[in-house]
Amino acid sequence: MQTSSYMLSLTIWVPIVIGILVLFLHRDGQNSAARWVALIGSLLGLAVAIPLWVGFDNASGAMQFVERFVWIPRYNIHYALGVDGISMLFVLLNSFTTVLVIAAAWQVINKKVSQYLAAFLIMSGLINGVFAATDAILFYLFFEAMLIPMFLIIGIWGGPRRVYAAVKFFLYTLLGSLLMLAALIYLYNVTNGSFDIVDFHRVPLGMTAQTLIFLAFFASFAVKVPMWPVHTWLPDAHVEAPTGGSVVLAAITLKIGAYGFLRFNLPIAPDAAHALSGFMIALSLIAVIYIGLVALAQSDMKKLVAYSSISHMGFVTLGFFIFNTQGIEGGLVQMISHGFISAAMFLCIGVLYDRVHSREISAYGGVVNTMPKFAFFAVFFAMANSGLPATSGFVGEFMVILGAMKVNFWYAFAAATTLILGAAYTLWMVKRVIFGDIANDNVRNLTDINARELAILTSLALLVLYMGVYPKPFTDVMHVSVDVLLKHVALGKLN
Amino acid sequence: MTLAQINLSIARPELFLLGLTFFIMLVDLFGDPAKRSQRLYALTLGTLALVAVYVLLVASVSPQYAFSNMFVVDQMATILKLAILVGVAGLFVYSRAYLETRRMFTGEFVLLMLFATLGMMVMVSANHFISLYLGLEILALSTYTMVALNRDSATATEAAMKYFILGALASGLLLYGMSMIYGATGSLDVAVIAKTIEFSRANDPLVTFGLVFVVAGLAFKLGVVPFHMWVPDVYEGAPTPMAMFIGSASKIAAFGFLVRILGDALSGAAHDWQGMLVILAVASLAVGNIIAIAQTNFKRMLAYSTISHMGFLLLGILAGTKVGYAASMFYIIAYAITSLVAFGIIMLLSRDGFEADKLDDLKGLNDRSPWVAFLMLVTMFSMAGIPPFVGFFAKLSVLEAVLDVGYVWLVVYAVMMSVIGAFYYLRVVKLMYMDAPVDHSPIVAGQAMRSVLAVNAFVVLLLGLLPGAGLMGLCLHAIQRSL
Numbered sequence: 001m002q003t004s005s006y007m008l009s010l011t012i013w014v015p016i017v018i019g020i021l022v023l024f025l026h027r028d029g030q031n032s033a034a035r036w037v038a039l040i041g042s043l044l045g046l047a048v049a050i051p052l053w054v055g056f057d058n059a060s061g062a063m064q065f066v067e068r069f070v071w072i073p074r075y076n077i078h079y080a081l082g083v084d085g086i087s088m089l090f091v092l093l094n095s096f097t098t099v100l101v102i103a104a105a106w107q108v109i110n111k112k113v114s115q116y117l118a119a120f121l122i123m124s125g126l127i128n129g130v131f132a133a134t135d136a137i138l139f140y141l142f143f144e145a146m147l148i149p150m151f152l153i154i155g156i157w158g159g160p161r162r163v164y165a166a167v168k169f170f171l172y173t174l175l176g177s178l179l180m181l182a183a184l185i186y187l188y189n190v191t192n193g194s195f196d197i198v199d200f201h202r203v204p205l206g207m208t209a210q211t212l213i214f215l216a217f218f219a220s221f222a223v224k225v226p227m228w229p230v231h232t233w234l235p236d237a238h239v240e241a242p243t244g245g246s247v248v249l250a251a252i253t254l255k256i257g258a259y260g261f262l263r264f265n266l267p268i269a270p271d272a273a274h275a276l277s278g279f280m281i282a283l284s285l286i287a288v289i290y291i292g293l294v295a296l297a298q299s300d301m302k303k304l305v306a307y308s309s310i311s312h313m314g315f316v317t318l319g320f321f322i323f324n325t326q327g328i329e330g331g332l333v334q335m336i337s338h339g340f341i342s343a344a345m346f347l348c349i350g351v352l353y354d355r356v357h358s359r360e361i362s363a364y365g366g367v368v369n370t371m372p373k374f375a376f377f378a379v380f381f382a383m384a385n386s387g388l389p390a391t392s393g394f395v396g397e398f399m400v401i402l403g404a405m406k407v408n409f410w411y412a413f414a415a416a417t418t419l420i421l422g423a424a425y426t427l428w429m430v431k432r433v434i435f436g437d438i439a440n441d442n443v444r445n446l447t448d449i450n451a452r453e454l455a456i457l458t459s460l461a462l463l464v465l466y467m468g469v470y471p472k473p474f475t476d477v478m479h480v481s482v483d484v485l486l487k488h489v490a491l492g493k494l495n
Numbered sequence: 496m497t498l499a500q501i502n503l504s505i506a507r508p509e510l511f512l513l514g515l516t517f518f519i520m521l522v523d524l525f526g527d528p529a530k531r532s533q534r535l536y537a538l539t540l541g542t543l544a545l546v547a548v549y550v551l552l553v554a555s556v557s558p559q560y561a562f563s564n565m566f567v568v569d570q571m572a573t574i575l576k577l578a579i580l581v582g583v584a585g586l587f588v589y590s591r592a593y594l595e596t597r598r599m600f601t602g603e604f605v606l607l608m609l610f611a612t613l614g615m616m617v618m619v620s621a622n623h624f625i626s627l628y629l630g631l632e633i634l635a636l637s638t639y640t641m642v643a644l645n646r647d648s649a650t651a652t653e654a655a656m657k658y659f660i661l662g663a664l665a666s667g668l669l670l671y672g673m674s675m676i677y678g679a680t681g682s683l684d685v686a687v688i689a690k691t692i693e694f695s696r697a698n699d700p701l702v703t704f705g706l707v708f709v710v711a712g713l714a715f716k717l718g719v720v721p722f723h724m725w726v727p728d729v730y731e732g733a734p735t736p737m738a739m740f741i742g743s744a745s746k747i748a749a750f751g752f753l754v755r756i757l758g759d760a761l762s763g764a765a766h767d768w769q770g771m772l773v774i775l776a777v778a779s780l781a782v783g784n785i786i787a788i789a790q791t792n793f794k795r796m797l798a799y800s801t802i803s804h805m806g807f808l809l810l811g812i813l814a815g816t817k818v819g820y821a822a823s824m825f826y827i828i829a830y831a832i833t834s835l836v837a838f839g840i841i842m843l844l845s846r847d848g849f850e851a852d853k854l855d856d857l858k859g860l861n862d863r864s865p866w867v868a869f870l871m872l873v874t875m876f877s878m879a880g881i882p883p884f885v886g887f888f889a890k891l892s893v894l895e896a897v898l899d900v901g902y903v904w905l906v907v908y909a910v911m912m913s914v915i916g917a918f919y920y921l922r923v924v925k926l927m928y929m930d931a932p933v934d935h936s937p938i939v940a941g942q943a944m945r946s947v948l949a950v951n952a953f954v955v956l957l958l959g960l961l962p963g964a965g966l967m968g969l970c971l972h973a974i975q976r977s978l
Contacts, residue, residue, distance in 0.1 A: 171917060174917050175911075178914060
């Protein structure tokens, strides 16, 4: 077992410290310095995350790279970090996405550059903290603190209704997370004074307590995922956020909600999770089908991809609450894959928006004629988004459908409609934007993507292909941890 | 009474403060008028520092009594006194420029502020209803006068009038309640009252009756709903340093006062006052948080914010446990430190003839000065209870204490109200970061003020990152040793 310590602390603190340094480069004329420092910082952040992947022991279901120090003795709170097969991949995904976001902002963001870049770097560190924390209060601290940079990102650099969207985003998530805080304090009392998540997993709880705790965590994570019907903040936040904000929202922060279900809801309240699984599956299927239909009706590209995200996340939660290996692993693969694909989709929209300053589908048409290279990537990612085999989008969905089939044919049937709906809304958008005749002068004057954009999109395309063709390295990482989790959940806490 | 019973030595900080205050008054009369303000400033800060040293010198682990048990020095008193002294010193640094431009930095102001400090120190060290009341009145009379110090201002005079009339009424209620408790127990000594009530008078209607008046009086002084009417008017009308004083240091003293009366003297009747505090806390959280949303004046908004914070403070006290008192103690100190920054920034932004107390005056602060905007951001998120700032851990410890005694619904309610509260703190951040500036004038401030402000905000962050490193554990330890 790999024990070399401080790796996780590095992934958290390197981006935060460099982010703070970037803040000091705020004078005019220091913009390009800020950009380079931020890029180097994000690359360093990625570099310190790589050893997690290399040194990870796939055969162990326990926490790895563990760090543990007493932090607040009064409440027995520890600065405790560790990753298992469920969380490790997200630390990597997040560190990788941060590099993309910093690179994508290069020529686009010209207002308060240093603050923009710093916000993303600091947020990146905080998000790594969310995935790495094994102490509930530490988790909560990162989980909440993350809202501050995101609030500022949406509110300062966003679109016309940015303030409304930022405040809505913040308050929605805050309400959920404060209820979670109440549940955490309750668990602290039940465990006789521990905030260790593993102790929470072990403590026996009655059915009523489990149900209430489940619902408190549900309030927090369902908003984050977001599940229908508490999803309404997401389209607003996505549409108003700058491209980088949308990318991080879709690729990372949504995953935190789903991750929370696996880390808190299932193991802490397993019996309540079983009892409420019908409810959770129903909400997930509504998200898959109803939100899929809503996506079909959008005229704004960003909104369409936002709704598509909700629909895809419905798949993830469906996978989690059918309680078998394919379901949970499928959900996790879907989360990673959606991280790549949604990031790519938002970056593609960003490419168009930077040139034309419109997100309306009707403002485009025939883009392929002026931007052939871009059109290639746009069509590729659209295919991946609709779950084409050999792309990563297919693997996760297929696994979840297989898992659902074992439980109930109709779950699988309903879930499978996403393959049709997803293809319909994505490809229809592509058809209207990319293909056809050149619609107007804006499109006629478009310039194709430059080397920077090409590099960003290529890296994502390669990952999508790799994961689609050969997902084994990813599933190997999570396999043992998922087994441990499933055994724990099957055992229950009532006897 | 022998000299040993009087035990003057442990009251040295208070006596010393009193002596130096008179000394400052005399020096102010006879010194060179040109250097007046410089001299007053140096003398005052020196006095506060010396008194703080004395407080540390007389500190002791176990409680020590003086004046036949009227006065006690225990760990709670020591920590609260130090917090008060630091708060007052911060106030002097922040408000000097503000008061000098308005020609209010005079001997009278310094004198009143030091007397108020003396009153607060007596309050947190009092162990007898008479000394508690004496401390309270020294504080209150000085504060009424300070609010009215700007005598040309109609709003300040109005605020002082309201404060005085309602404050006097509250003092009356408090005295009436105390007299009934005296009637029931035959003593004014906190320890004797506690023993008598616990052993023989727990269900005496006279005690309960007195308790109602005492709680009403305390609620007036704290400014919790439904006795909060004076708070917004005083905050808005009073010169900013006085509002800052009422919102920071004097709240710390009020906490000590509350714990001595409810947590110590009337601990046997806890069952009765818990129910009253639940109502006060529930109402304060609702009114404070909801009405704050409608404010356009920043000081008024902070006033309603104070009301809701006092509601939170009561939550910890109504738990009726040592853990609860310790949580409230941590909460009130954290709150005082945070609100110092908020008021400090208001004074930093104001100029001669311009108060900077409208919310709109904060518009686009990030464009004018990213640093000041960041300090305010830290303050606002701390008040909203967002980690990693100290406000979060303050809320956490209070909620833990309340949940520990089984008030689950109260915790959920407080949490809901915090979300409503978060809205108006967020709005301040929104104004600073997301709106264009209206006022483009440069922000001028002395180096001392800037550095102290930065240190102050840094403490808000540091106590959030490392609350266990000191204050949180210290509060619990102090309460356990003192009650």
